[in-house]
Amino acid sequence: MNKRILEVVVGICLLASCSEIERTSLPEIEATRVNIYPSIGKTAKVEVSLSQPHQFFIDYWETNNPDDLKTIHVPEQDELNPTVLISHLKENTTYSFAIRFGDEVVETKDIKKFQTAERPEAVDLFYDETKNQIETHLDGHFLFHRSGHPSVILLVDGQGNVVWYRTSPNMIKVANLTYRNTILTIESSTDQGFSDGDRILETNLAGDTLLLLNYGENEFTKVPHHDIFLTKDNHIVYLTQETQDEFSGDGILVLDRNG
Structure with a gap:
């Protein structure tokens, strides 16, 4: 009986010691x-x-x-x-x-x-939540973007409420959500027509720029025309356009992270 009591007491002491060590080992x-x-x-x-x-x-x-x-x-x-x-x-x-x-x-x-920051006027000019209340069983979000000035990207939930947005001084021509929950965009620093742009950005939802490729640098020499997505090995795929003998055609270009 005394041996059993001793084992219990030792067990309690070990637990107390472990708890004390855990408390003292917490970081600052x-x-x-x-x-x-x-x-x-x-x-x-x-x-x-x-x-x-x-x-x-x-x-x-x-x-x-x-x-x-x-x-x-x-x-x-x-x-x-x-x-x-x-x-x-x-x-x-x-x-x-x-x-x-x-x-x-x-x-x-x-x-x-x-x-938190106030909502920019550009968001309300593009999307009026009071007129877009919906009901879906969507397990996710809708992504919209405005291509004019000022440009806006929105994430909207299944009830039509804005849950995230990013404004840009550039003209956002194309915006896609990637498999790793980042936003991949074709943007233009000028008033280029159609969906053409002169830069490719990947940003996270915190607003950090993870990738910036500028047209004309390295082998990024084909203008992004429309459609862009991120592959599983994090390469950039987009459509470009060229004109030969007065005929226009699309081409597919794949860039690595260095352009």
């Missing part, structure tokens, strides 16, 4: 920065600097509505500066957020705030 949050871009709507990009890699949680809520709390789980990554995109936010609204590593209670001093 060395810095937190929130980026709000006026050209990227209904989102906030949170950059976190940790003293060591670790999973964490971001709790966020409208500051004036603390009962509507939402949580994002960020799995452990092999980096000290993970970036998290918070989406489907309301515009021109103040949010509070806190970062935690487990079930610990967040201290008031650790709560930070950010305010």
